[in-house]
Amino acid sequence: MAEKKMVEAITSMEEDFAQWYTDVVKKAELTDYTSVKGCMVIRPAGFAIWERLRNELDKRFKETGVENVYLPMFIPESLLQKEKDHVEGFAPEVAWVTEGGQQPLQDRLCVRPTSETLFCDYYKNTVHSYRDLPQVCNQWCSVVRWEKETRPFLRSREFLWQEGHTAHATAEEAEERTIQMLNVYADFLEEFCAIPVIKGKKTDKEKFAGAEATYTVEALMHDGKALQSGTSHNFGDGFARAFGIQYTDNENKLQYVHQTSWGVTTRLIGAIIMVHGDDSGLVLPPKVAPVQVCIVPIQQKKEGVLAKADEIKEILKGFRVKVDDTDKSPGWKFSEQEMRGIPLRIEVGPKDIEAGKCVVVRRDNKEKIDVSFTELEEKIGEILEKMQSDMLEAARARRDSQTYVATDYEEFKKIFTEKTGFVKAMWCGDQACEDKIKEELSVTSRCMPFEQENISDKCVCCGKPAKKMVYWGKAY
Amino acid sequence: MAEKKMVEAITSMEEDFAQWYTDVVKKAELTDYTSVKGCMVIRPAGFAIWERLRNELDKRFKETGVENVYLPMFIPESLLQKEKDHVEGFAPEVAWVTEGGQQPLQDRLCVRPTSETLFCDYYKNTVHSYRDLPQVCNQWCSVVRWEKETRPFLRSREFLWQEGHTAHATAEEAEERTIQMLNVYADFLEEFCAIPVIKGKKTDKEKFAGAEATYTVEALMHDGKALQSGTSHNFGDGFARAFGIQYTDNENKLQYVHQTSWGVTTRLIGAIIMVHGDDSGLVLPPKVAPVQVCIVPIQQKKEGVLAKADEIKEILKGFRVKVDDTDKSPGWKFSEQEMRGIPLRIEVGPKDIEAGKCVVVRRDNKEKIDVSFTELEEKIGEILEKMQSDMLEAARARRDSQTYVATDYEEFKKIFTEKTGFVKAMWCGDQACEDKIKEELSVTSRCMPFEQENISDKCVCCGKPAKKMVYWGKAY
Numbered sequence: 001m002a003e004k005k006m007v008e009a010i011t012s013m014e015e016d017f018a019q020w021y022t023d024v025v026k027k028a029e030l031t032d033y034t035s036v037k038g039c040m041v042i043r044p045a046g047f048a049i050w051e052r053l054r055n056e057l058d059k060r061f062k063e064t065g066v067e068n069v070y071l072p073m074f075i076p077e078s079l080l081q082k083e084k085d086h087v088e089g090f091a092p093e094v095a096w097v098t099e100g101g102q103q104p105l106q107d108r109l110c111v112r113p114t115s116e117t118l119f120c121d122y123y124k125n126t127v128h129s130y131r132d133l134p135q136v137c138n139q140w141c142s143v144v145r146w147e148k149e150t151r152p153f154l155r156s157r158e159f160l161w162q163e164g165h166t167a168h169a170t171a172e173e174a175e176e177r178t179i180q181m182l183n184v185y186a187d188f189l190e191e192f193c194a195i196p197v198i199k200g201k202k203t204d205k206e207k208f209a210g211a212e213a214t215y216t217v218e219a220l221m222h223d224g225k226a227l228q229s230g231t232s233h234n235f236g237d238g239f240a241r242a243f244g245i246q247y248t249d250n251e252n253k254l255q256y257v258h259q260t261s262w263g264v265t266t267r268l269i270g271a272i273i274m275v276h277g278d279d280s281g282l283v284l285p286p287k288v289a290p291v292q293v294c295i296v297p298i299q300q301k302k303e304g305v306l307a308k309a310d311e312i313k314e315i316l317k318g319f320r321v322k323v324d325d326t327d328k329s330p331g332w333k334f335s336e337q338e339m340r341g342i343p344l345r346i347e348v349g350p351k352d353i354e355a356g357k358c359v360v361v362r363r364d365n366k367e368k369i370d371v372s373f374t375e376l377e378e379k380i381g382e383i384l385e386k387m388q389s390d391m392l393e394a395a396r397a398r399r400d401s402q403t404y405v406a407t408d409y410e411e412f413k414k415i416f417t418e419k420t421g422f423v424k425a426m427w428c429g430d431q432a433c434e435d436k437i438k439e440e441l442s443v444t445s446r447c448m449p450f451e452q453e454n455i456s457d458k459c460v461c462c463g464k465p466a467k468k469m470v471y472w473g474k475a476y
Numbered sequence: 477m478a479e480k481k482m483v484e485a486i487t488s489m490e491e492d493f494a495q496w497y498t499d500v501v502k503k504a505e506l507t508d509y510t511s512v513k514g515c516m517v518i519r520p521a522g523f524a525i526w527e528r529l530r531n532e533l534d535k536r537f538k539e540t541g542v543e544n545v546y547l548p549m550f551i552p553e554s555l556l557q558k559e560k561d562h563v564e565g566f567a568p569e570v571a572w573v574t575e576g577g578q579q580p581l582q583d584r585l586c587v588r589p590t591s592e593t594l595f596c597d598y599y600k601n602t603v604h605s606y607r608d609l610p611q612v613c614n615q616w617c618s619v620v621r622w623e624k625e626t627r628p629f630l631r632s633r634e635f636l637w638q639e640g641h642t643a644h645a646t647a648e649e650a651e652e653r654t655i656q657m658l659n660v661y662a663d664f665l666e667e668f669c670a671i672p673v674i675k676g677k678k679t680d681k682e683k684f685a686g687a688e689a690t691y692t693v694e695a696l697m698h699d700g701k702a703l704q705s706g707t708s709h710n711f712g713d714g715f716a717r718a719f720g721i722q723y724t725d726n727e728n729k730l731q732y733v734h735q736t737s738w739g740v741t742t743r744l745i746g747a748i749i750m751v752h753g754d755d756s757g758l759v760l761p762p763k764v765a766p767v768q769v770c771i772v773p774i775q776q777k778k779e780g781v782l783a784k785a786d787e788i789k790e791i792l793k794g795f796r797v798k799v800d801d802t803d804k805s806p807g808w809k810f811s812e813q814e815m816r817g818i819p820l821r822i823e824v825g826p827k828d829i830e831a832g833k834c835v836v837v838r839r840d841n842k843e844k845i846d847v848s849f850t851e852l853e854e855k856i857g858e859i860l861e862k863m864q865s866d867m868l869e870a871a872r873a874r875r876d877s878q879t880y881v882a883t884d885y886e887e888f889k890k891i892f893t894e895k896t897g898f899v900k901a902m903w904c905g906d907q908a909c910e911d912k913i914k915e916e917l918s919v920t921s922r923c924m925p926f927e928q929e930n931i932s933d934k935c936v937c938c939g940k941p942a943k944k945m946v947y948w949g950k951a952y
Contacts, residue, residue: 034547034548035552036548036551036585039550041546041547042545042547044544047544048543067520067523068527069518070636073620076511092578094576094577095573095576095577096573097572097573098573098574100570100572101568101571101622102568111587118510121511122517125509126508126519142617146577158549
């Protein structure tokens with residue numbers, strides 16, 4: 001029955017990218033639907049990817065001094081309402097608990113959509129002196145936002161994420177931490193997930209509810225749509241003033257703290273699927289892959305074949321390796337390994353054993369490489385490393401080929417009518433232009449990149465003097 | 477300000493054990509109160525302990541073939557109601573979401589108190605053939621139970637836990653997995669947490685709502701009260717019948733699956749506090765401790781002292797070590813290290829440096845050991861190992877000294893009037909006797925231990941022929 005599902009072809013990307021995505025998620029057994037509308041089950045193959053991402057990020061966070069904590073999943077309505085912009089941004093999409101232990105609640109509780117208000121409540125209790133600063137906390141948890149349309153990993157009513165929340169003595173230190181964490185995300189995405197990103201600042205229209213500034217890392221998917229892959233917010237002292245979080249400085253004067261928050265979610269799995277996947281299914285970068293090598297014995301009933309497969313596994317014990325010794329056909333095993341995105345397949349049969357070698361097949365470009373048993377450990381390491389960097393370069397080349405430049409509105413409109421991708425264009429800084437572009441073209445400003453280019457002097461929309469170069473795009 | 481808090485003495489155990497517990501949790505900065513009634517913040521020092529426990533257990537789970545997943549935090553009321561005993565057990569203590577995205581919900585959602593019903597829903601979708609079995613899944617998440625009285629780690633409205641849920645082809649295999657996971661818990665508690673446990677089966681009165689059999693590991697706290705520290709349930713095919721989870725066996729016949737579930741919670745942190753703690757605060761077993769060694773430089777402003785402390789840290793890089801180089805006094809640093817339960821303190825000052833040694837102080841018995849710099853790495857390893865096993869033995873000796881035997885009701889009553897601890901006594905198997913004992917003495921049957929002893933032939937309560945030897949106790 002699993003066999004039947006797997007050999008059915010998946011929809012091709014070209015034909016219907018959305019259906020291709022749904023097929024891959026389903027057939028690689030990453031998620032399942034549930035009786036809970038808008039929520040998903042993350043199945044073992046999907047969760048193993050999340051564990052890899054989480055453990056790597058957690059390590060990188062801790063290297064910068066982050067400490068993990070856990071705060072309640074509920075926020076009393078009275079607490080949520082303390083910061084005006086924040087509550088306006090989130091109240092429409094929260095879920096409310098109104099009854100507990102068979103009693104109606106007096107102050108109803110929302111299930112956290114994000115935890116700024118709870119961290120403020122916590123810091124208010126624990127931060128008193130400059131000696132208590134900085135506070136650099138993070139939690140891995142799930143949050144709830146009542147989305148109308150949902151898709152596995154990209155948008156669901158409940159999703160997993162991490163949310164870092166920090167409190168600092170000065171505005172400078174808060175800004176520094178905001179950028180530091182954005183860089184952690186960018187480096188992680190490029191070095192670990194093989195996803196190149198544009199780093200930049202969100203416009204006021206696109207920033208987080210309650211933030212002074214929101215920074216983002218934006219990635220481009222295979223279909224030319226943008227995916228916001230991580231954000232980092234500088235709150236200034238806005239939340240501190242709303243919640244009364246003050247400390248005495250070293251001259252014994254009361255000061256407000258300056259805060260930040262930053263997060264990435266299980267969306268990252270969606271990004272990996274849509275940046276690297278192909279018509280045979282998932283393609284996982286070697287560093288991400290829970291299983292890096294799948295050994296497929298050929299004519300496995302012949303003497304010595306399974307033993308050799310196990311021997312290879314033992315030789316490769318420094319990698320994440322499995323032997324597929326089920327009674328399925330080799331062809332079926334190949335397509336399953338491809339669907340699941342396992343980076344390397346090793347084929348080994350009687351003839352290979354006689355020749356003292358095996359065949360290594362790369363998932364990304366399907367290249368076949370003969371490797372002698374004596375060199376196996378070294379070569380597999382090299383091939384995995386090469387595949388990791390090739391995948392980043394391929395993704396970067398594709399993104400660059402889908403990045404356009406426009407200097408006037410006609411050109412801008414023409415590109416977005418005919419193609420999908422990033423368009424770099426100048427902007428006057430006026431939200432009215434963003435609103436017009438969104439309404440007419442369903443295109444949003446993705447970010448004002450740190451690496452600015454002076455494409456022209458005029459706003460691509462209104463023709464007035466330009467202030468910033470912006471990446472524009474259609475987004476998930 | 478932190479300094480002021482730390483030097484205040486904590487209540488002594490003898491005087492008021494409950495207050496001692498509260499003081500330790502607060503002063504070791506493990507948790508904080510919140511504006512969310514009945515919920516806690518797990519602070520960095522507390523969460524780091526949970527991470528150590530979680531990572532070790534997760535490793536042990538995976539060695540037995542467990543795969544992690546994530547299921548929704550909500551359960552539709554209609555789904556919760558499918559298994560009769562289960563809903564009766566949990567409905568009174570759940571929290572209900574009745575509104576989402578500013579709309580009332582038609583089928584209200586409870587926040588999961590446990591996820592049997594969701595796993596059944598998932599297995600019903602994914603298990604079809606005997607080839608799909610066994611399913612051995614686990615998730616690390618938080619759950620909600622609307623408790624009236626709450627205490628940090630021991631009882632709170634939201635807590636962190638893991639819940640394993642498995643589905644098997646046969647009843648035998650399910651029973652085997654139930655016992656296997658109970659043994660994982662017992663070994664983990666003894667080997668890692670230095671907490672000796674009694675393994676046994678719960679009586680029908682005490683078993684999990686919907687289970688055929690519940691097994692438990694029971695530990696005894698410093699005050700003689702029992703703490704149920706982990707449970708493992710065999711559901712037989714009860715849930716499978718209620719949810720219609722069937723598979724075709726290898727003769728193409730439809731069969732119901734047999735299921736289990738098993739879990740431990742952040743209660744474990746409470747157990748560690750109450751088994752090992754003393755009047756100076758927390759005492760963490762070396763394997764559990766996020767920081768194993770705290771180096772305190774003496775006269776740290778003198779030349780060479782801080783450099784030596786850093787050098788020692790470098791020598792001990794195979795351990796989890798920190799140098800306390802703050803400007804607090806050594807005495808204050810000692811009491812902080814003791815309060816936080818860091819297993820070893822290394823004191824090093826100018827005289828020590830001259831003598832080529834430092835002083836190592838064990839947290840559990842306060843023993844002071846001179847160790848020369850040349851032997852440091854080896855000795856610290858030995859001392860930590862010795863401390864780990866000594867802590868287990870000390871806990872076992874204390875438990876044994878608080879375990880009593882009773883053969884008739886007068887004796888039984890006398891013990892529970894004068895003392896607190898485990899009482900081993902025979903039981904006829906009739907729930908009426910359990911009810912009477914609970915009503916008269918606030919004592920419950922903790923378990924029917926696997927290691928049975930024939931203490932007498934008669935039930936300690938009614939005098940009728942006895943069926944089982946039972947551990948009785950007052951419990952958290």
